[in-house]
Each structure stands twice: as C-alpha cells, then as structure tokens.
Amino acid sequence: MYSLELTKPDGRRLILYSREAINPDIVAPSPFTEPLNAYPHLRWHPLRGEWVTYAAYRQGRTFLPPPEYNPLGITTDPSHPTEVPAGNWDVAVFDNRFPSLGPIGDPPSLIVPSAPAVGHCEVVVFTKDAKASLGALSLAHIELLMEVWAERTAVMARREDIAYVLPFENRGAEVGVTLHHPHGQIYAYPLVPPVPSRMQQEAQHYYEARGSGVLQDFIIAEREAGVRMLYEGEHAVAFVPVCARYPYEVWLAPTEPVESFVHLTPDQRLDLARALKTVLLKYDGLWQRPFPYLMAWYQAPVDGKAHPEAHLHAEFYPPYRTRERLKYLAGTEIAAGFFAMDALPEEKARELQQVEVTVE
Amino acid sequence: MYSLELTKPDGRRLILYSREAINPDIVAPSPFTEPLNAYPHLRWHPLRGEWVTYAAYRQGRTFLPPPEYNPLGITTDPSHPTEVPAGNWDVAVFDNRFPSLGPIGDPPSLIVPSAPAVGHCEVVVFTKDAKASLGALSLAHIELLMEVWAERTAVMARREDIAYVLPFENRGAEVGVTLHHPHGQIYAYPLVPPVPSRMQQEAQHYYEARGSGVLQDFIIAEREAGVRMLYEGEHAVAFVPVCARYPYEVWLAPTEPVESFVHLTPDQRLDLARALKTVLLKYDGLWQRPFPYLMAWYQAPVDGKAHPEAHLHAEFYPPYRTRERLKYLAGTEIAAGFFAMDALPEEKARELQQVEVTVE
Incomplete structure (x- = not known):
C-alpha cells in the first residue's frame, strides 16, 4: 500500500492511499481557509457515569457552493475546492472539519467535571466514485480499505492519549446522512466508550x-x-x-x-x-x-x-x-x-x- | 382516587380511574375477540451481557377499521369497538395487546440461554379527549395521572417476578408514534434493565x-x-x-x-x-x-x-x-x-x- 500525506490550506491532514505510487505533486484542497477555531470539551454525566462531548462549530464556509457541489468528490473547479483532490488514489482520509474530539482547548468550569475532548475524528472517503457504494467496490478495493483502517488504527494506537479506535459508516438518509458519496468515519477516543467497555x-x-x-x-x-x-x-x-x-x-x-x-x-x-x-x-x-x-x-x-x-x-x-x-x-x-x-x-x-x- | 377494574372480551384487563365514583355498569370493549395467542421470549446477548425480548404477533384484527378509527378513543359505534368505553373516567390503563413482556410460554431452545419473557406491558390513556395532550391537561388531571402511575407501580411491586417499573411516553411521528391520542406506556421488567441498572x-x-x-x-x-x-x-x-x-x-x-x-x-x-x-x-x-x-x-x-x-x-x-x-x-x-x-x-x-x- 502506498500513501501520501498532505496538509490542507486550513491546516488539516489529508492522506491518500493506493496500490500504486501516488503522484507526489498532488496538492490538498479544502472548502475552508480559516484554521479550526473551536475546541470540543467533555462533561461528566454523574447519573450515567459517562462522558459526553460538546462541540459547537459555526459553519465558516467561505463561499456558497453550487447545488451539485459534493464536498467528498474530487475538486474539479478550483474556485469551489472540495475535501479531496483529483489524482491516482483509491481511498482518502482527512481530519474532520467539525470534530467531536480533537483540537485541545481549556474546558469551561462547570458544576460537573469537565475536560478537553482529547481524541481524533477522521473522514474516510471509500472511493473517488460518487455513484459507487461500499458493496459495489471490487474485493481488492475493499481489502485496501481494510488496510487503511488497520493503518489508521495503528497510527492512533501509538498515541498515549488514545484508548479506543472505532471505524464506522452511517449510510442513508434514514440514519441522517445527507452526503451520499461513499464514506465512513473513524473516531479515536481518549477512553474506552460505554458500549465497547x-x-x-x-x-x-x-x-x-x-x-x-x-x-x-x-x-x-x-x-x-x-x-x-x-x-x-x-x-x-x-x-x-x-x-x-x-x-x-x-x-x-x-x-x-x-x-x-x-x-x-x-x-x-x-x-x-x-x-x-x-x-x-x-x-x-x-x-x-x-x-x-x-x-x-x-x-x-x-x-x-x-x-x-x-x-x-x-x-x-x-x-x-x-x-x-x-x-x-x-x-x-x-x-x-x-x-x-x-x-x-x-x-x-x-x-x-x-x-x-x-x-x- | 376511584377505580373500576374490568375484563375485556379477549381476556385483557382494563382499569378506569377518576376522582369520582365510576359507573359500575360500564362494560370493557376490545377491538379483538380472540385471546392473546403469542408468548414473547427472552434471548441472552452474550457480547453485551443483556437480555433481548422477542414477540412476533400477527395483527389478528377481526374487522377493517374505518379511516378515522381511533383505538384509544372511546367506543361510539359498537360494531367498531375500541380499547376504552364511554363513561365518567379520566385515565384508563389496559393490558397491551402486543406485549413485549407478559404472557408466559415455553421459550425456544437456542444456542444462547432463553427464558419466558416474564413481565407486564400496559397502555395508559391519559384522557378521553383525543385532541388533548399531556401538557394541555389540568393540574388536577396530571396529579391524577401521577397517582395512577403510583398505583400501577405499587401493583407491579407486589409481584415477586417484577424487578423494575418504567412509565414512559413516546410522543410524535418523529419518534415513530402513529396514534396521536394522548397516551403512554408502562413496562414492568423481570430484571433491572441495563440503563436503570x-x-x-x-x-x-x-x-x-x-x-x-x-x-x-x-x-x-x-x-x-x-x-x-x-x-x-x-x-x-x-x-x-x-x-x-x-x-x-x-x-x-x-x-x-x-x-x-x-x-x-x-x-x-x-x-x-x-x-x-x-x-x-x-x-x-x-x-x-x-x-x-x-x-x-x-x-x-x-x-x-x-x-x-x-x-x-x-x-x-x-x-x-x-x-x-x-x-x-x-x-x-x-x-x-x-x-x-x-x-x-x-x-x-x-x-x-x-x-x-x-x-x-
């Protein structure tokens, strides 16, 4: 598996994966220009004995996208950059622009314990093909995706402040998904969350x-x-x-x-x-x-x-x-x-x- | 608080509550004539360490209801009986026709532990007024409802095989409720369920x-x-x-x-x-x-x-x-x-x- 790690204009990371060597001239686009400016925090839920994370982001888009604009499709019009570039890659991973866990700031002082929401949230674009689905991909492509999940898990595992890595996919409007480009997410938690625990x-x-x-x-x-x-x-x-x-x-x-x-x-x-x-x-x-x-x-x-x-x-x-x-x-x-x-x-x-x- | 306990034609219980004495001539209706014929059972979920209940009922209605038929409204047309009668009551409680817990039968033999789904499921009709809502009821009426919740809890508490009583209301099509007549439910569990536990x-x-x-x-x-x-x-x-x-x-x-x-x-x-x-x-x-x-x-x-x-x-x-x-x-x-x-x-x-x- 080949990979190419890039930095977006707003400071987020983008990593492209393929079975072949990836063109090193590829530049990472972003729909956003300003760096992330919000810091999620955790609050303790004393009745359930668990942490809840709070992240209040403003949208912060610098342009009004055209109606067919697909932020997970490859950038074709540089005046409307998306999250991923054109190029010879098969799977892409980038830092979520609206992470529930990640950028660390001072948590507010509250009537319950609070803490910075340490962790990491990534988006995994399964394919460049906006019309495809996970099940429509070739076996070789799905294997590659599983290697990507493995690599992301290994990378998170090396961090002292990460305790659990959960790759998942929400699919369909019925479960609240508005972006139909095939993609999933990875949450890296600072603790083992209630269900896996x-x-x-x-x-x-x-x-x-x-x-x-x-x-x-x-x-x-x-x-x-x-x-x-x-x-x-x-x-x-x-x-x-x-x-x-x-x-x-x-x-x-x-x-x-x-x-x-x-x-x-x-x-x-x-x-x-x-x-x-x-x-x-x-x-x-x-x-x-x-x-x-x-x-x-x-x-x-x-x-x-x-x-x-x-x-x-x-x-x-x-x-x-x-x-x-x-x-x-x-x-x-x-x-x-x-x-x-x-x-x-x-x-x-x-x-x-x-x-x-x-x-x- | 006055109450009147009745038996429906299909064997289920109906209890009417009011602040005044209830007319003892009231007869309990039911949209169903056949007794309950299915027995829910529990299966053990070994990964989560919890029980799941299974109840596969067929509808079993003996008639095609007219379009405005409201099973929780009072019976006005005897050829289309509902779950509750006319009369001088304010809150009604009856056995759920499709209980997730209740009628005891032999559970199937499976690769995980199974058990009869002991327990009890009740429907609580908050008012005779189909157009009302819980918040629209008078304080006195809401107090009466709280006394009903108390009485139902006390009745269940006397049973050796009940461990936990949960009154709840699902309200609105957004949470899957198709019957808009103000009502709630009471689940009496044979164990303390995961969240309350x-x-x-x-x-x-x-x-x-x-x-x-x-x-x-x-x-x-x-x-x-x-x-x-x-x-x-x-x-x-x-x-x-x-x-x-x-x-x-x-x-x-x-x-x-x-x-x-x-x-x-x-x-x-x-x-x-x-x-x-x-x-x-x-x-x-x-x-x-x-x-x-x-x-x-x-x-x-x-x-x-x-x-x-x-x-x-x-x-x-x-x-x-x-x-x-x-x-x-x-x-x-x-x-x-x-x-x-x-x-x-x-x-x-x-x-x-x-x-x-x-x-x-």
Whole structure:
C-alpha cells in the first residue's frame, strides 16, 4: 500500500492511499481557509457515569457552493475546492472539519467535571466514485480499505492519549446522512466508550472462565446451528445473530479471534472483504434499492496490552424492520436499554439468505 | 382516587380511574375477540451481557377499521369497538395487546440461554379527549395521572417476578408514534434493565461515598448555577442538565430524593405536576407546534429493599436539534454509547427559558 500525506490550506491532514505510487505533486484542497477555531470539551454525566462531548462549530464556509457541489468528490473547479483532490488514489482520509474530539482547548468550569475532548475524528472517503457504494467496490478495493483502517488504527494506537479506535459508516438518509458519496468515519477516543467497555468486560469474564473467546465460541455455535448464516468462508463468517436487537442486524467476523484490523493476515483480510461484500450486496439486493445501515467495527482497546479475549468484528444496525417500516428506538430501548423485537432473527436471516449475490 | 377494574372480551384487563365514583355498569370493549395467542421470549446477548425480548404477533384484527378509527378513543359505534368505553373516567390503563413482556410460554431452545419473557406491558390513556395532550391537561388531571402511575407501580411491586417499573411516553411521528391520542406506556421488567441498572450502580456508589443522593446534590448545584433552570418550585424542579445528551433534554424531579411515585407526598406530587406542565407547555410553545419527545420516569427497583440512593425523576429526550433538523443517533452514540452534542445545554436552556407559559 502506498500513501501520501498532505496538509490542507486550513491546516488539516489529508492522506491518500493506493496500490500504486501516488503522484507526489498532488496538492490538498479544502472548502475552508480559516484554521479550526473551536475546541470540543467533555462533561461528566454523574447519573450515567459517562462522558459526553460538546462541540459547537459555526459553519465558516467561505463561499456558497453550487447545488451539485459534493464536498467528498474530487475538486474539479478550483474556485469551489472540495475535501479531496483529483489524482491516482483509491481511498482518502482527512481530519474532520467539525470534530467531536480533537483540537485541545481549556474546558469551561462547570458544576460537573469537565475536560478537553482529547481524541481524533477522521473522514474516510471509500472511493473517488460518487455513484459507487461500499458493496459495489471490487474485493481488492475493499481489502485496501481494510488496510487503511488497520493503518489508521495503528497510527492512533501509538498515541498515549488514545484508548479506543472505532471505524464506522452511517449510510442513508434514514440514519441522517445527507452526503451520499461513499464514506465512513473513524473516531479515536481518549477512553474506552460505554458500549465497547461493556463488551470488553463481558469478553474478559468469559475468557477467564473458559479460556476461549465469547465471539469465537458464538461463531462455532452459529455455524453448527446453521440457520442464520449468510456467509461461511475459510477465514470469515457473516450471520444474523440469534440475539439480534435490530431486525436486519448482521455480524461479520474472522472465524478466529483477531484483536484488530492491524492483526489480520492477508488471507483473513481477503475473506473478510468477501464476507463484507456479500452482506452489502444482499442488503442492496433485498429490496432492489440502497439499504441504509450503521456499520461499526469493534476492535480491542489500544492500551498496549495483549487482548486475547478481543475479537474484531462488524455489527450492522439497519433502521428498517420491513420494506416500508422503520424500527424506531423508543421507550424501552432508549430509556431502559432493553431491546424489544417484533421479528425473529431466523425469519430475517431467511430473507437475506434468499438474496442471491455473486462476489468475485 | 376511584377505580373500576374490568375484563375485556379477549381476556385483557382494563382499569378506569377518576376522582369520582365510576359507573359500575360500564362494560370493557376490545377491538379483538380472540385471546392473546403469542408468548414473547427472552434471548441472552452474550457480547453485551443483556437480555433481548422477542414477540412476533400477527395483527389478528377481526374487522377493517374505518379511516378515522381511533383505538384509544372511546367506543361510539359498537360494531367498531375500541380499547376504552364511554363513561365518567379520566385515565384508563389496559393490558397491551402486543406485549413485549407478559404472557408466559415455553421459550425456544437456542444456542444462547432463553427464558419466558416474564413481565407486564400496559397502555395508559391519559384522557378521553383525543385532541388533548399531556401538557394541555389540568393540574388536577396530571396529579391524577401521577397517582395512577403510583398505583400501577405499587401493583407491579407486589409481584415477586417484577424487578423494575418504567412509565414512559413516546410522543410524535418523529419518534415513530402513529396514534396521536394522548397516551403512554408502562413496562414492568423481570430484571433491572441495563440503563436503570447502570444508574442505580452509580447512585449507590455516590451514596456510599458521600451519604447524599447524586441527583439531590446535582439539583442543588443546578439551582446554584441557575443558568439552566426551567422551573423552581418548593418541592420540584425542571432544568436542562449541564450534561444533556440531547439538545432539548430536560430533567424533572422532586427536589428531595423520593424513591418512586408511590412515595410522593401530595405537596410533592402537586409541584411535580406543575413542573411537568410547565416543561410541556414550553416545549409546545417553542415552535408553536406539538413538540415530539420520549419522556421516561426513572424510579427505584421494586425489590422490597429500601433505596435511599434512588431519586424519582423524568428525563425527556426530544429528537430535534433545531426547529428544522432532527438529531440522529449515529455511529458514536449507537455503536459506542458515547454522545456527541453540537449545541451547548446553556443555549438550549435559554431558548426554553424564553418561552413564557401560564400554569394554574
């Protein structure tokens, strides 16, 4: 993998990735000229025992964009610069202009503990092709993206002040995404956030009690049961979990425990890319239209310790419960954290199993 | 408070409440004739260490309702029965026809632990007036509703198999509510669900360390700071918390720690009703239109033990971040449980403070 690291006019970083050497004359554009001028801060939530981050940015655009302006598309008109340049790159990563975590300033003094919102927020442009989607990319391109996720994780892991790295994608207007150019984000947190922290704790207890991984054993059981599988390769699997909390929830993982993208072997990565493409094509094939979802990749905390209990995997949370109806998170889910499902995972798995796809 | 307990033709319970004696000749209607025929079950989620409930009901309506049919309005045409009868009642409670917890059957045998979904789900009709809203009801009516919440909590608390009672209201199409007749729900859980469990744990630690309640001290600090208050009465307060996770989040509580609705004194209840009505009128006044929200009432677990650390309070989570824009929970909130806010609680509090309302 080749990469080229550049600095935008407003001081943010842009890194281009490709399988071939990237033209070193490429210049990084930015829709913004002023440096970032706001500093997010954390406030302690004493009832829940967790931190919340606050970032109040003003838009600060220096021009009114034309209607078809796509900030994630390559810059074609220098008077309307976008976030990425033309050139021979395949995946681009740049610092988020409106980071929830990152630039460090003095936090306000409040009735609860406050702190600078240490961390880092990046945008990952999956491809130059604004009309593509993650699932439409070639296996080789998806593998490259996984290497980029690995590199970004490794870079963040070297920082003393980062504890957890979460690559994710929000896709579709139904989940609030207004930019349809294929892209995701990476959040690097100064702490292990509540959900991964809880999962880490459960995995740790399980590992100590049994000497094996909770997801590792779960995958073995899902394969034996057989009824909810969507992909079974030599090194990776995808399935609707027996305990799905969203109707079309899917999990995707290497069959063996791997701590993070950094630790994947090339064979594992290729099969994981195949599993990912299979799921995405099934999703889009189900109703013959782009299928919205949140895709999150859980990795081990980056605390320098070994994490034999951790197991890299993706969880997909799609917002639909049927072709026409959204699943709204309501009282019991949001207020109690207790999920109620009116569809059985076995039925939803069958719907996705019946979507035939060709991955090559 | 007077009440009348009835049985619907399909076997479900209906309880009517009023300040005056209720006509004993009232008969309970039901849109359904067949008894409930599905049994929700729980599945263990080994990665998160929590239970998920599954309930797959078929609609089972025995007639096609006319277009203006309102199942929560009083029955006017006996050939199209609704859930509640005409009569001199003010608040009605009935068993949910599609409960996520309740009717007990044999759970399926699965690759994870499963169990019958013990518990109880009730619908609370706030008023006979389909055009009203919770905030539009008189203080006396809201007080009655709080007594109903207390009674339902007390009834559930007597059951050995119930551990937690959560009254809540989802309001507005934006949070997925299609029935606009003013109503809420009560979930009675067989366990303390993840969010109240976490809050309970934090409150317990705080109480053990300091000998006072975490919310009690928080309220004192919010009152001293003063900038985020929406209502300050002798016995109750409402404010945008300094650590709000939603732009228009509001908390509402008695100033002194009270374990649950059951433990409120009449003075506390009246002032809490006043605080609630104030917040609801401010919400609806903000943009001169019905303001959607999730309102959840947190109480102490009903395990028969004393809970000096617990403090009854409501949390409102409205889905809007500005008049035109929704806050979507995305990657960091849903996948990491780490909330990112682009508005400061102080600014949102100011907006709500400026809405003048008259409560009498």
